[in-house]
Amino acid sequence: MIEVHGLSKSFAEPVLRDVSLAVPRGCLFGLVGPGAAGKSVLLKCLVGLVTPDRGAVTVEGETVTGLDELALQRVRRRFGMLFQNNALFDYLTVGENIAFPLRRMGVTDEAELAERVADRLRAVSLAGFESRMPAGLSGGQKKRVGVARATVTRAEIVLYDEPAAGLDPVTSQKIFDLLRREQRETNATVIMVSSDIDRLLTVTDRVGLLHKGELLFDGTTDEARSSRHPVVKQFIHGEVEGPL
Amino acid sequence: MSPPDEETLSARVGASAFAVAAEVGGVAILSARLVRRLFPPRVDGPELLRNLYKMGVRSLPIVGVTALFVGAIMVVQAGVLIRRFGAEGLLGWGAGFATVREVGPILIALMFSGRVGANNTAELATMTVTEQIDALSTLAIDPLSYLILPRVISMVVMLFILTIFGDVLALLGAAYTGQGLLGVHVATFWNGLLEAIRVWDVATGLIKSAIFGLIIALSSSHYGLTVTGGAPGVGRAVNASVVASATGVFIADYFSTYVLQ
Numbered sequence: 118m119i120e121v122h123g124l125s126k127s128f129a130e131p132v133l134r135d136v137s138l139a140v141p142r143g144c145l146f147g148l149v150g151p152g153a154a155g156k157s158v159l160l161k162c163l164v165g166l167v168t169p170d171r172g173a174v175t176v177e178g179e180t181v182t183g184l185d186e187l188a189l190q191r192v193r194r195r196f197g198m199l200f201q202n203n204a205l206f207d208y209l210t211v212g213e214n215i216a217f218p219l220r221r222m223g224v225t226d227e228a229e230l231a232e233r234v235a236d237r238l239r240a241v242s243l244a245g246f247e248s249r250m251p252a253g254l255s256g257g258q259k260k261r262v263g264v265a266r267a268t269v270t271r272a273e274i275v276l277y278d279e280p281a282a283g284l285d286p287v288t289s290q291k292i293f294d295l296l297r298r299e300q301r302e303t304n305a306t307v308i309m310v311s312s313d314i315d316r317l318l319t320v321t322d323r324v325g326l327l328h329k330g331e332l333l334f335d336g337t338t339d340e341a342r343s344s345r346h347p348v349v350k351q352f353i354h355g356e357v358e359g360p361l
Numbered sequence: 362m363s364p365p366d367e368e369t370l371s372a373r374v375g376a377s378a379f380a381v382a383a384e385v386g387g388v389a390i391l392s393a394r395l396v397r398r399l400f401p402p403r404v405d406g407p408e409l410l411r412n413l414y415k416m417g418v419r420s421l422p423i424v425g426v427t428a429l430f431v432g433a434i435m436v437v438q439a440g441v442l443i444r445r446f447g448a449e450g451l452l453g454w455g456a457g458f459a460t461v462r463e464v465g466p467i468l469i470a471l472m473f474s475g476r477v478g479a480n481n482t483a484e485l486a487t488m489t490v491t492e493q494i495d496a497l498s499t500l501a502i503d504p505l506s507y508l509i510l511p512r513v514i515s516m517v518v519m520l521f522i523l524t525i526f527g528d529v530l531a532l533l534g535a536a537y538t539g540q541g542l543l544g545v546h547v548a549t550f551w552n553g554l555l556e557a558i559r560v561w562d563v564a565t566g567l568i569k570s571a572i573f574g575l576i577i578a579l580s581s582s583h584y585g586l587t588v589t590g591g592a593p594g595v596g597r598a599v600n601a602s603v604v605a606s607a608t609g610v611f612i613a614d615y616f617s618t619y620v621l622q
Contacts, residue, residue: 166495186394186503193501204496207487218500 118142119274119306124162124172126330132158133169134330140323142177143304145297147321147338149314149352151361154327156310157201160276163308164196165189176274194222197272201279201310203263205251211238211262212247218270237265240295242288256283264292268299275300277309281316289313293320314353318342326352328361384605388583395513398506409511416477416512417519421526427472428465428527432534435460440543449545453553456535458562461528466566467614469527470573473520474606478581481512482602485585486595494586509586513578520574524567565621572617576609 119140126133132155140146148156161167163174165181173182181192197218205214215234216224224230231247238244241261251259264280280296281289293313297320300307311317318324324341326334326349334341334349341353351359398404435456443452485508488494497504532554539545584602588594 161495164499166498186505189498190501190503193499196499198496198499200492200496202492204492206493206496207491221500221502 118175118177119163119308120175121159121163122173122175124159124169124174126155126158126162126167126169131330133162136172136327136330136332138325138332138335140306140308142306143300144322145300145307145309145320147317147324148308148310148327149312149317149324150327151352155330156327157278159327160198160278160308160310163276164193164198195273197267197270197275199263199267199275199277199280201282203251203259205259205262205266207251209251210247211243211249211251211254214251214262215266215269218266222270233269234265237269240268241265242291257285257288260284261288261292264296268296271299271303272305273303274306275308277307277311279311280309281311281313289316290319293317296320314355318353328352384583384601387587388579391509391583391586392579394505395510398503398510403503403506404510404514405507408507409514412511412515413519416481416515417522420473420476420519420523423472423476424469424523424527425530427468428530429534431464431468431527432456432460432531432536433538435464435531436535436538436542440539443543443545449543449549450553452539452543452545453536453550453555454557455553456539456550457532457554457558460531460535461558461566462562463566463614463618465528465531466524466570466573467610469524470520470570470577470610471607473516473523473574474577474581474603474610477516477519478577478606479599479603481516481578481581482585482599483595485509485582486588486598489586489588490591490595504586509582512582513575516578516581517571517574520577521567521571524570528563528566565617568621569614569617572613573610576613577606580606580609 121136121138124133124136125131136159148159150156158167162169163181165184169182173180175181176192176195179192181189184192206217209217212234215237216230219230219233234247235244238246241264243258243261243265246258246262251262254262260280260283264277267275267277277296281292284292293316296307296309299305309317309321318338318341321338323336324334324338325332326341328348334344334346336344341349344350344353347360350356351361436452439452439455443449443455494504494508497507536547536550539550540547581602584598584605588598590597
């Protein structure tokens with residue numbers, strides 16, 4: 118269970134305003150909202166990369182907020198994360214990038230590492246890309262390598278920031294299906310930020326909508342689809358007319 | 362009431378002072394966080410070896426060329442006086458003393474700052490703006506132990522070693538320039554040098570080089586880690602890092618020269 122209590126964060130101006138939500142264990146939670154709504158900042162607060170001004174985050178009952186850097190490392194071992202910009206290590210090959218989290222977890226058997234890397238690359242339709250450098254990949258390929266790295270450890274909590282950005286519709290759907298399948302296999306708690314609402318809602322259990330730093334909606338996917346809240350309705354259905 | 366232009370000037374001076382204080386404070390905080398990771402030592406071994414090679418071995422050519430010419434320049438500068446007073450025996454002392462104690466360490470440090478320090482800031486700043494540092498953190502890897510501490514250790518150690526290497530080449534450059542331009546035999550140069558120079562003189566230059574290495578490492582890492590503003594921010598960070606490192610080297614040189622007399 119991930120719980121967020123009254124989270125607020127400001128940089129030059131408020132980014133998150135008194136956000137509270139709870140994501141049950143094994144839930145695939147879709148976090149949506151217009152640009153600059155605070156979605157990525159909320160994800161970073163969950164994993165302790167951004168310290169909130171007020172409020173707290175608890176992960177399986179342990180308060181993350183306020184932990185020092187070294188204590189956070191212990192909590193972060195539970196997480197996998199895909200960043201909006203992929204954040205591939207550009208001095209490592211694709212294979213080394215994907216193997217990196219495994220090595221840090223203590224997997225040293227080269228045959229096992231190679232097999233697990235190859236398995237991840239097959240899953241994201243990039244078989245044989247082990248020796249390529251990130252600089253030589255297209256945006257979509259980088260995104261898929263990022264997905265492979267985020268899922269290789271089968272972490273109990275996985276955060277995806279725009280997993281399908283820059284991908285064609287077919288590959289996008291494949292990625293969403295893959296992430297859903299993996300989540301079911303591992304029973305991981307997943308929070309997924311995506312602008313691809315139509316595809317996102319095909320895989321989510323629950324949805325939250327952030328607007329100008331406020332959580333306007335938190336409910337099941339069906340409730341989101343049938344919401345009468347003007348902002349939620351306009352955003353979920355992609356209507357041109359409305360308050361947004 | 363002060364005229365508006367005075368207010369503007371005082372406001373600018375105040376803002377600049379605060380900005381400098383903020384950067385110095387940032388370097389101090391980074392230093393404290395790094396020291397904490399030394400007890401017990403938490404340094405990534407492979408990353409340390411990679412940086413020792415990248416920062417040290419690959420700096421040898423530029424440091425070698427710089428050092429040879431430093432020695433040669435010292436002889437050219439001293440040549441006028443040597444000829445006027447016929448003091449060939451003092452050439453080794455005159456050129457060697459200044460090279461080993463002062464000019465060698467400071468010029469090699471400035472070259473090192475331009476090559477290694479700027480590169481370090483650019484690498485770290487790029488990793489920061491592309492969220493690679495955040496990615497390390499989410500993989501439960503402490504970026505300071507994994508990325509920064511190996512770089513700081515490498516820069517201090519390698520600048521120290523490069524200064525020894527550079528001192529030797531500078532003296533060789535001075536000796537052979539003295540023979541070529543002034544007709545002072547190489548043996549005369551070495552005799553003059555070895556009679557007058559003390560171990561402490563050499564040690565002073567090397568202690569300074571370690572201090573310069575630490576300043577370049579902390580400054581370049583600080584600017585790399587605190588970059589904001591995407592690609593333009595990376596350029597600004599590299600620029601600020603090189604300026605801050607050079608300024609820090611000169612200030613440290615002044616005080617260390619005074620203390621190590």
